[in-house]
Amino acid sequence: MRAAIGLWRWRHNPLRRSTDLVEAWVALAAAVLLCLAVPLTGWTVGTSAYGSLARAVRTQQEQRVATTARVVRLADGPVSGPKSVETAGEERLRRSVVAHWTAPDGSARTGTVATARQHSAPGASFRLWTDRTGHPVAPPMQPGTARAHAVVAGLTAALLAGLLVELVRRLAVRRLVVRRYARLDRAWAAAGPDWGRTGTGS
Known part of the structure:
Protein backbone atom coordinates (compact mmCIF):
# COMPACT_ATOMS: atom_id res chain seq x y z
CA MET A 1 0.00 0.00 0.00
CA ARG A 2 1.59 3.20 -1.21
CA ALA A 3 -0.46 5.33 1.20
CA ALA A 4 1.82 4.26 4.05
CA ILE A 5 4.95 5.56 2.33
CA GLY A 6 4.24 9.11 3.51
CA LEU A 7 4.26 8.12 7.17
CA TRP A 8 8.06 8.49 7.35
CA ARG A 9 7.57 12.24 6.92
CA TRP A 10 6.65 12.48 10.60
CA ARG A 11 10.27 11.99 11.52
CA HIS A 12 11.76 15.07 13.13
CA ASN A 13 14.50 16.61 11.03
CA PRO A 14 15.44 20.17 10.10
CA LEU A 15 14.57 19.60 6.43
CA ARG A 16 10.96 18.61 7.06
CA ARG A 17 8.53 21.00 5.42
CA SER A 18 4.92 21.73 6.42
CA THR A 19 3.73 19.96 3.29
CA ASP A 20 5.63 16.84 4.40
CA LEU A 21 3.63 16.75 7.64
CA VAL A 22 0.36 17.28 5.76
CA GLU A 23 1.27 14.46 3.40
CA ALA A 24 1.92 12.20 6.39
CA TRP A 25 -1.52 12.96 7.80
CA VAL A 26 -3.10 12.31 4.40
CA ALA A 27 -1.32 8.95 4.24
CA LEU A 28 -2.50 8.04 7.75
CA ALA A 29 -6.09 9.01 6.97
CA ALA A 30 -6.00 6.94 3.76
CA ALA A 31 -4.59 3.94 5.63
CA VAL A 32 -7.30 4.15 8.29
CA LEU A 33 -10.03 4.45 5.67
CA LEU A 34 -8.65 1.50 3.69
CA CYS A 35 -8.49 -0.67 6.83
CA LEU A 36 -11.82 0.32 8.39
CA ALA A 37 -14.18 2.27 6.15
CA VAL A 38 -13.65 0.24 2.99
CA PRO A 39 -14.46 -3.18 4.56
CA LEU A 40 -17.38 -1.62 6.44
CA THR A 41 -18.74 -0.21 3.17
CA GLY A 42 -18.49 -3.60 1.48
CA TRP A 43 -20.14 -5.35 4.43
CA THR A 44 -22.98 -2.80 4.60
CA VAL A 45 -23.71 -2.94 0.87
CA GLY A 46 -23.47 -6.73 0.77
CA THR A 47 -25.77 -7.14 3.77
CA SER A 48 -28.31 -4.70 2.35
CA ALA A 49 -28.23 -6.40 -1.05
CA TYR A 50 -28.66 -9.82 0.52
CA GLY A 51 -31.64 -8.59 2.55
CA SER A 52 -33.34 -7.27 -0.58
CA LEU A 53 -32.54 -10.39 -2.60
CA ALA A 54 -33.67 -12.69 0.21
CA ARG A 55 -37.04 -10.90 0.28
CA ALA A 56 -37.27 -11.26 -3.50
CA VAL A 57 -36.51 -14.99 -3.19
CA ARG A 58 -39.25 -15.46 -0.60
CA THR A 59 -41.72 -13.49 -2.70
CA GLN A 60 -40.94 -15.49 -5.83
CA GLN A 61 -41.19 -18.78 -3.99
CA GLU A 62 -44.60 -17.75 -2.63
CA GLN A 63 -45.92 -16.54 -5.99
CA ARG A 64 -44.50 -19.20 -8.31
CA PRO A 140 -37.64 -18.47 -8.64
CA MET A 141 -34.19 -17.31 -7.66
CA GLN A 142 -32.32 -19.77 -5.48
CA PRO A 143 -30.96 -18.66 -2.05
CA GLY A 144 -27.43 -19.55 -3.17
CA THR A 145 -27.77 -17.25 -6.18
CA ALA A 146 -28.96 -14.43 -3.90
CA ARG A 147 -25.93 -14.92 -1.64
CA ALA A 148 -23.57 -14.92 -4.62
CA HIS A 149 -25.07 -11.67 -5.97
CA ALA A 150 -24.82 -10.08 -2.51
CA VAL A 151 -21.15 -11.08 -2.19
CA VAL A 152 -20.39 -9.61 -5.61
CA ALA A 153 -22.21 -6.39 -4.69
CA GLY A 154 -20.27 -6.10 -1.42
CA LEU A 155 -16.90 -6.75 -3.06
CA THR A 156 -17.68 -4.26 -5.83
CA ALA A 157 -18.66 -1.59 -3.30
CA ALA A 158 -15.50 -2.21 -1.26
CA LEU A 159 -13.35 -2.02 -4.40
CA LEU A 160 -14.96 1.23 -5.53
CA ALA A 161 -14.58 2.72 -2.05
CA GLY A 162 -10.91 1.73 -1.97
CA LEU A 163 -10.33 3.26 -5.40
CA LEU A 164 -12.06 6.46 -4.27
CA VAL A 165 -9.84 6.71 -1.17
CA GLU A 166 -6.70 6.15 -3.24
CA LEU A 167 -7.84 8.69 -5.86
CA VAL A 168 -8.46 11.35 -3.20
CA ARG A 169 -5.07 10.59 -1.62
CA ARG A 170 -3.28 10.93 -4.94
CA LEU A 171 -5.04 14.20 -5.75
CA ALA A 172 -4.14 15.60 -2.32
CA VAL A 173 -0.49 14.56 -2.68
CA ARG A 174 -0.38 16.03 -6.16
CA ARG A 175 -1.59 19.39 -4.87
CA LEU A 176 1.01 19.26 -2.10
CA VAL A 177 3.75 18.53 -4.63
CA VAL A 178 2.60 21.45 -6.80
CA ARG A 179 2.72 23.77 -3.79
CA ARG A 180 6.15 22.41 -2.84
CA TYR A 181 7.57 23.10 -6.30
CA ALA A 182 5.97 26.56 -6.35
CA ARG A 183 7.73 27.44 -3.07
CA LEU A 184 10.98 26.05 -4.41
CA ASP A 185 10.66 28.15 -7.56
CA ARG A 186 10.07 31.27 -5.51
CA ALA A 187 13.09 30.48 -3.32
CA TRP A 188 15.30 29.96 -6.38
CA ALA A 189 14.03 33.17 -7.93
CA ALA A 190 14.92 35.07 -4.77
CA ALA A 191 18.42 33.55 -4.55
CA GLY A 192 19.07 33.60 -8.27
CA PRO A 193 20.77 37.03 -8.62
CA ASP A 194 23.39 36.12 -6.01
CA TRP A 195 23.84 32.46 -6.97
CA GLY A 196 27.45 31.54 -7.66
CA ARG A 197 29.00 34.86 -6.73
CA THR A 198 32.16 34.72 -4.67
CA GLY A 199 31.79 36.40 -1.31
CA THR A 200 28.02 36.77 -1.58
CA GLY A 201 26.63 38.11 1.66
CA SER A 202 30.05 39.13 3.00
Missing part, protein backbone atom coordinates in the same frame (compact mmCIF):
# COMPACT_ATOMS: atom_id res chain seq x y z
CA VAL A 65 -45.63 -22.80 -8.43
CA ALA A 66 -43.85 -25.79 -9.99
CA THR A 67 -45.90 -28.14 -12.12
CA THR A 68 -45.29 -30.88 -14.65
CA ALA A 69 -45.87 -30.06 -18.30
CA ARG A 70 -46.10 -32.50 -21.20
CA VAL A 71 -44.89 -31.71 -24.72
CA VAL A 72 -47.59 -31.83 -27.37
CA ARG A 73 -45.46 -30.87 -30.37
CA LEU A 74 -42.64 -28.58 -31.44
CA ALA A 75 -43.65 -24.93 -31.74
CA ASP A 76 -43.57 -23.07 -35.05
CA GLY A 77 -41.89 -20.01 -33.52
CA PRO A 78 -39.99 -18.90 -30.42
CA VAL A 79 -41.60 -18.23 -27.07
CA SER A 80 -43.20 -14.80 -26.94
CA GLY A 81 -42.87 -12.33 -24.09
CA PRO A 82 -40.00 -10.49 -22.39
CA LYS A 83 -36.66 -12.22 -22.19
CA SER A 84 -34.03 -11.85 -19.53
CA VAL A 85 -30.28 -11.89 -20.16
CA GLU A 86 -30.04 -15.41 -18.75
CA THR A 87 -32.93 -16.63 -20.92
CA ALA A 88 -31.41 -15.09 -24.04
CA GLY A 89 -28.10 -16.84 -23.33
CA GLU A 90 -29.81 -20.20 -22.89
CA GLU A 91 -31.92 -20.02 -26.06
CA ARG A 92 -29.42 -22.04 -28.07
CA LEU A 93 -29.74 -24.88 -25.52
CA ARG A 94 -33.55 -24.85 -25.46
CA ARG A 95 -36.44 -25.56 -27.81
CA SER A 96 -39.83 -23.90 -28.13
CA VAL A 97 -42.62 -26.45 -27.72
CA VAL A 98 -46.38 -26.49 -27.38
CA ALA A 99 -47.04 -28.03 -23.98
CA HIS A 100 -49.96 -28.95 -21.80
CA TRP A 101 -50.00 -28.35 -18.02
CA THR A 102 -52.35 -27.87 -15.10
CA ALA A 103 -52.69 -24.46 -13.46
CA PRO A 104 -52.72 -24.06 -9.65
CA ASP A 105 -56.52 -23.70 -9.75
CA GLY A 106 -56.79 -27.11 -11.47
CA SER A 107 -57.65 -25.84 -14.95
CA ALA A 108 -55.91 -27.28 -18.00
CA ARG A 109 -53.60 -24.95 -19.92
CA THR A 110 -51.85 -25.22 -23.29
CA GLY A 111 -49.24 -22.82 -24.63
CA THR A 112 -45.82 -22.29 -26.15
CA VAL A 113 -42.97 -22.58 -23.67
CA ALA A 114 -39.23 -23.25 -23.76
CA THR A 115 -37.68 -26.47 -22.54
CA ALA A 116 -34.34 -28.25 -22.72
CA ARG A 117 -33.69 -29.93 -26.03
CA GLN A 118 -33.61 -33.40 -24.46
CA HIS A 119 -37.18 -32.82 -23.22
CA SER A 120 -38.57 -31.50 -26.51
CA ALA A 121 -39.86 -34.78 -27.98
CA PRO A 122 -43.68 -35.12 -28.12
CA GLY A 123 -44.92 -36.82 -24.98
CA ALA A 124 -41.87 -35.83 -22.90
CA SER A 125 -42.57 -34.27 -19.51
CA PHE A 126 -40.60 -31.48 -17.86
CA ARG A 127 -40.81 -29.14 -14.90
CA LEU A 128 -42.57 -25.85 -15.54
CA TRP A 129 -42.95 -22.87 -13.23
CA THR A 130 -46.15 -20.82 -13.36
CA ASP A 131 -47.63 -17.92 -11.44
CA ARG A 132 -50.81 -18.24 -9.39
CA THR A 133 -52.92 -17.72 -12.51
CA GLY A 134 -51.18 -20.51 -14.41
CA HIS A 135 -49.06 -18.42 -16.80
CA PRO A 136 -45.48 -19.69 -17.37
CA VAL A 137 -42.78 -17.71 -15.55
CA ALA A 138 -39.06 -18.05 -14.89
CA PRO A 139 -38.00 -20.28 -11.98
Whole structure:
Protein backbone atom coordinates (compact mmCIF):
# COMPACT_ATOMS: atom_id res chain seq x y z
CA MET A 1 0.00 0.00 0.00
CA ARG A 2 1.59 3.20 -1.21
CA ALA A 3 -0.46 5.33 1.20
CA ALA A 4 1.82 4.26 4.05
CA ILE A 5 4.95 5.56 2.33
CA GLY A 6 4.24 9.11 3.51
CA LEU A 7 4.26 8.12 7.17
CA TRP A 8 8.06 8.49 7.35
CA ARG A 9 7.57 12.24 6.92
CA TRP A 10 6.65 12.48 10.60
CA ARG A 11 10.27 11.99 11.52
CA HIS A 12 11.76 15.07 13.13
CA ASN A 13 14.50 16.61 11.03
CA PRO A 14 15.44 20.17 10.10
CA LEU A 15 14.57 19.60 6.43
CA ARG A 16 10.96 18.61 7.06
CA ARG A 17 8.53 21.00 5.42
CA SER A 18 4.92 21.73 6.42
CA THR A 19 3.73 19.96 3.29
CA ASP A 20 5.63 16.84 4.40
CA LEU A 21 3.63 16.75 7.64
CA VAL A 22 0.36 17.28 5.76
CA GLU A 23 1.27 14.46 3.40
CA ALA A 24 1.92 12.20 6.39
CA TRP A 25 -1.52 12.96 7.80
CA VAL A 26 -3.10 12.31 4.40
CA ALA A 27 -1.32 8.95 4.24
CA LEU A 28 -2.50 8.04 7.75
CA ALA A 29 -6.09 9.01 6.97
CA ALA A 30 -6.00 6.94 3.76
CA ALA A 31 -4.59 3.94 5.63
CA VAL A 32 -7.30 4.15 8.29
CA LEU A 33 -10.03 4.45 5.67
CA LEU A 34 -8.65 1.50 3.69
CA CYS A 35 -8.49 -0.67 6.83
CA LEU A 36 -11.82 0.32 8.39
CA ALA A 37 -14.18 2.27 6.15
CA VAL A 38 -13.65 0.24 2.99
CA PRO A 39 -14.46 -3.18 4.56
CA LEU A 40 -17.38 -1.62 6.44
CA THR A 41 -18.74 -0.21 3.17
CA GLY A 42 -18.49 -3.60 1.48
CA TRP A 43 -20.14 -5.35 4.43
CA THR A 44 -22.98 -2.80 4.60
CA VAL A 45 -23.71 -2.94 0.87
CA GLY A 46 -23.47 -6.73 0.77
CA THR A 47 -25.77 -7.14 3.77
CA SER A 48 -28.31 -4.70 2.35
CA ALA A 49 -28.23 -6.40 -1.05
CA TYR A 50 -28.66 -9.82 0.52
CA GLY A 51 -31.64 -8.59 2.55
CA SER A 52 -33.34 -7.27 -0.58
CA LEU A 53 -32.54 -10.39 -2.60
CA ALA A 54 -33.67 -12.69 0.21
CA ARG A 55 -37.04 -10.90 0.28
CA ALA A 56 -37.27 -11.26 -3.50
CA VAL A 57 -36.51 -14.99 -3.19
CA ARG A 58 -39.25 -15.46 -0.60
CA THR A 59 -41.72 -13.49 -2.70
CA GLN A 60 -40.94 -15.49 -5.83
CA GLN A 61 -41.19 -18.78 -3.99
CA GLU A 62 -44.60 -17.75 -2.63
CA GLN A 63 -45.92 -16.54 -5.99
CA ARG A 64 -44.50 -19.20 -8.31
CA VAL A 65 -45.63 -22.80 -8.43
CA ALA A 66 -43.85 -25.79 -9.99
CA THR A 67 -45.90 -28.14 -12.12
CA THR A 68 -45.29 -30.88 -14.65
CA ALA A 69 -45.87 -30.06 -18.30
CA ARG A 70 -46.10 -32.50 -21.20
CA VAL A 71 -44.89 -31.71 -24.72
CA VAL A 72 -47.59 -31.83 -27.37
CA ARG A 73 -45.46 -30.87 -30.37
CA LEU A 74 -42.64 -28.58 -31.44
CA ALA A 75 -43.65 -24.93 -31.74
CA ASP A 76 -43.57 -23.07 -35.05
CA GLY A 77 -41.89 -20.01 -33.52
CA PRO A 78 -39.99 -18.90 -30.42
CA VAL A 79 -41.60 -18.23 -27.07
CA SER A 80 -43.20 -14.80 -26.94
CA GLY A 81 -42.87 -12.33 -24.09
CA PRO A 82 -40.00 -10.49 -22.39
CA LYS A 83 -36.66 -12.22 -22.19
CA SER A 84 -34.03 -11.85 -19.53
CA VAL A 85 -30.28 -11.89 -20.16
CA GLU A 86 -30.04 -15.41 -18.75
CA THR A 87 -32.93 -16.63 -20.92
CA ALA A 88 -31.41 -15.09 -24.04
CA GLY A 89 -28.10 -16.84 -23.33
CA GLU A 90 -29.81 -20.20 -22.89
CA GLU A 91 -31.92 -20.02 -26.06
CA ARG A 92 -29.42 -22.04 -28.07
CA LEU A 93 -29.74 -24.88 -25.52
CA ARG A 94 -33.55 -24.85 -25.46
CA ARG A 95 -36.44 -25.56 -27.81
CA SER A 96 -39.83 -23.90 -28.13
CA VAL A 97 -42.62 -26.45 -27.72
CA VAL A 98 -46.38 -26.49 -27.38
CA ALA A 99 -47.04 -28.03 -23.98
CA HIS A 100 -49.96 -28.95 -21.80
CA TRP A 101 -50.00 -28.35 -18.02
CA THR A 102 -52.35 -27.87 -15.10
CA ALA A 103 -52.69 -24.46 -13.46
CA PRO A 104 -52.72 -24.06 -9.65
CA ASP A 105 -56.52 -23.70 -9.75
CA GLY A 106 -56.79 -27.11 -11.47
CA SER A 107 -57.65 -25.84 -14.95
CA ALA A 108 -55.91 -27.28 -18.00
CA ARG A 109 -53.60 -24.95 -19.92
CA THR A 110 -51.85 -25.22 -23.29
CA GLY A 111 -49.24 -22.82 -24.63
CA THR A 112 -45.82 -22.29 -26.15
CA VAL A 113 -42.97 -22.58 -23.67
CA ALA A 114 -39.23 -23.25 -23.76
CA THR A 115 -37.68 -26.47 -22.54
CA ALA A 116 -34.34 -28.25 -22.72
CA ARG A 117 -33.69 -29.93 -26.03
CA GLN A 118 -33.61 -33.40 -24.46
CA HIS A 119 -37.18 -32.82 -23.22
CA SER A 120 -38.57 -31.50 -26.51
CA ALA A 121 -39.86 -34.78 -27.98
CA PRO A 122 -43.68 -35.12 -28.12
CA GLY A 123 -44.92 -36.82 -24.98
CA ALA A 124 -41.87 -35.83 -22.90
CA SER A 125 -42.57 -34.27 -19.51
CA PHE A 126 -40.60 -31.48 -17.86
CA ARG A 127 -40.81 -29.14 -14.90
CA LEU A 128 -42.57 -25.85 -15.54
CA TRP A 129 -42.95 -22.87 -13.23
CA THR A 130 -46.15 -20.82 -13.36
CA ASP A 131 -47.63 -17.92 -11.44
CA ARG A 132 -50.81 -18.24 -9.39
CA THR A 133 -52.92 -17.72 -12.51
CA GLY A 134 -51.18 -20.51 -14.41
CA HIS A 135 -49.06 -18.42 -16.80
CA PRO A 136 -45.48 -19.69 -17.37
CA VAL A 137 -42.78 -17.71 -15.55
CA ALA A 138 -39.06 -18.05 -14.89
CA PRO A 139 -38.00 -20.28 -11.98
CA PRO A 140 -37.64 -18.47 -8.64
CA MET A 141 -34.19 -17.31 -7.66
CA GLN A 142 -32.32 -19.77 -5.48
CA PRO A 143 -30.96 -18.66 -2.05
CA GLY A 144 -27.43 -19.55 -3.17
CA THR A 145 -27.77 -17.25 -6.18
CA ALA A 146 -28.96 -14.43 -3.90
CA ARG A 147 -25.93 -14.92 -1.64
CA ALA A 148 -23.57 -14.92 -4.62
CA HIS A 149 -25.07 -11.67 -5.97
CA ALA A 150 -24.82 -10.08 -2.51
CA VAL A 151 -21.15 -11.08 -2.19
CA VAL A 152 -20.39 -9.61 -5.61
CA ALA A 153 -22.21 -6.39 -4.69
CA GLY A 154 -20.27 -6.10 -1.42
CA LEU A 155 -16.90 -6.75 -3.06
CA THR A 156 -17.68 -4.26 -5.83
CA ALA A 157 -18.66 -1.59 -3.30
CA ALA A 158 -15.50 -2.21 -1.26
CA LEU A 159 -13.35 -2.02 -4.40
CA LEU A 160 -14.96 1.23 -5.53
CA ALA A 161 -14.58 2.72 -2.05
CA GLY A 162 -10.91 1.73 -1.97
CA LEU A 163 -10.33 3.26 -5.40
CA LEU A 164 -12.06 6.46 -4.27
CA VAL A 165 -9.84 6.71 -1.17
CA GLU A 166 -6.70 6.15 -3.24
CA LEU A 167 -7.84 8.69 -5.86
CA VAL A 168 -8.46 11.35 -3.20
CA ARG A 169 -5.07 10.59 -1.62
CA ARG A 170 -3.28 10.93 -4.94
CA LEU A 171 -5.04 14.20 -5.75
CA ALA A 172 -4.14 15.60 -2.32
CA VAL A 173 -0.49 14.56 -2.68
CA ARG A 174 -0.38 16.03 -6.16
CA ARG A 175 -1.59 19.39 -4.87
CA LEU A 176 1.01 19.26 -2.10
CA VAL A 177 3.75 18.53 -4.63
CA VAL A 178 2.60 21.45 -6.80
CA ARG A 179 2.72 23.77 -3.79
CA ARG A 180 6.15 22.41 -2.84
CA TYR A 181 7.57 23.10 -6.30
CA ALA A 182 5.97 26.56 -6.35
CA ARG A 183 7.73 27.44 -3.07
CA LEU A 184 10.98 26.05 -4.41
CA ASP A 185 10.66 28.15 -7.56
CA ARG A 186 10.07 31.27 -5.51
CA ALA A 187 13.09 30.48 -3.32
CA TRP A 188 15.30 29.96 -6.38
CA ALA A 189 14.03 33.17 -7.93
CA ALA A 190 14.92 35.07 -4.77
CA ALA A 191 18.42 33.55 -4.55
CA GLY A 192 19.07 33.60 -8.27
CA PRO A 193 20.77 37.03 -8.62
CA ASP A 194 23.39 36.12 -6.01
CA TRP A 195 23.84 32.46 -6.97
CA GLY A 196 27.45 31.54 -7.66
CA ARG A 197 29.00 34.86 -6.73
CA THR A 198 32.16 34.72 -4.67
CA GLY A 199 31.79 36.40 -1.31
CA THR A 200 28.02 36.77 -1.58
CA GLY A 201 26.63 38.11 1.66
CA SER A 202 30.05 39.13 3.00
